[in-house]
Amino acid sequence: MASALFVRAGDNPFRSSRLESLKYTFERGSHEQLLKQCELFKYRGAIVGAHGTGKTTLLRELQDHLRGKHFETELISLHDWCRTPQWRNLEAAARRKAIIFLDGAELLSRFAWFRLRCITRHAAGLILTSHTPGLLPTLYTTTTSFELFEQLTRELLEGEYPAESLRSLYEKYQGNLRQCFFELYDLYPAICYSGPRYASTLSC
């Protein structure tokens, strides 16, 4: 039975590379407004939002926009398994007058945050993501909605998925789209083999 529901990982529409290729969808505002906000705050500010609401996606897109405007940039990503930045790289980037993009600032210890603020004082900017406001002025707050989840799922599936199932997933993970898509990855083989009701709209 298990082998009958096999879908190659590389064919699963919810695989990581497809999730990473999704563009950030602004529920309000736009890239242009965010860029103006950055300029206003002298490129020092925070993108704030809960898990799985698109902070990292938006940070990377903002970095691309500013790189396109010929700013030098440096992206530093923190994770549960690596909670402090490479200080030498950070110092070098600050000396080069780069705008530092820091993903996951809530993982820094208080000491690391002070050290980072000292080092980046001479950088051209510091834009970070955090789950909670307060580290730097908030540039933008990322949120999700059920409608957005439905739209992105349709985009990834290139087909429809029953709204009531999506609704319960969205509620289960309290708007964390990353977790919702992880679960859809596991559900996909069953979706594929669920018969003519959905199969005609899906590419499997």
Place this chain on the structure above:
Amino acid sequence: MNKLSISFEDGKSSYLPGEIVRGRGEWFLQEAPKELEVTLFWYTSGKGTEDVEVVDSLSHPNPGAHGEMPFSFQLPKEPYSFSGTYITLSWAVELLVHDPDDSHTEEIILSPTLNEILLHEVPKF
């Protein structure tokens, strides 16, 4: 419109470990790029963090707006092309154009059976 293509000798797309991949990359571009590169690599896709490793590459500086470039890469013994529920490992040859940037990729299979190994079909011991 830019046109990039890769063709393999004898139309092959499956290879044994250690075999040589021969073929040619062709390009027809609107403007001459600064550099052109043919790369042999493998990558993973699936649920988790994805990985990529470039195994070999050939470059062609100042290649002109159109032309062709033969390539020949010795494949390593592993990793094999395989697919499971959570990870797929694929091999590919890519024709990369730098400045202006463009690319074209063709997948190949590296396997002792000449077919992608499907993990759920591998007998358990």
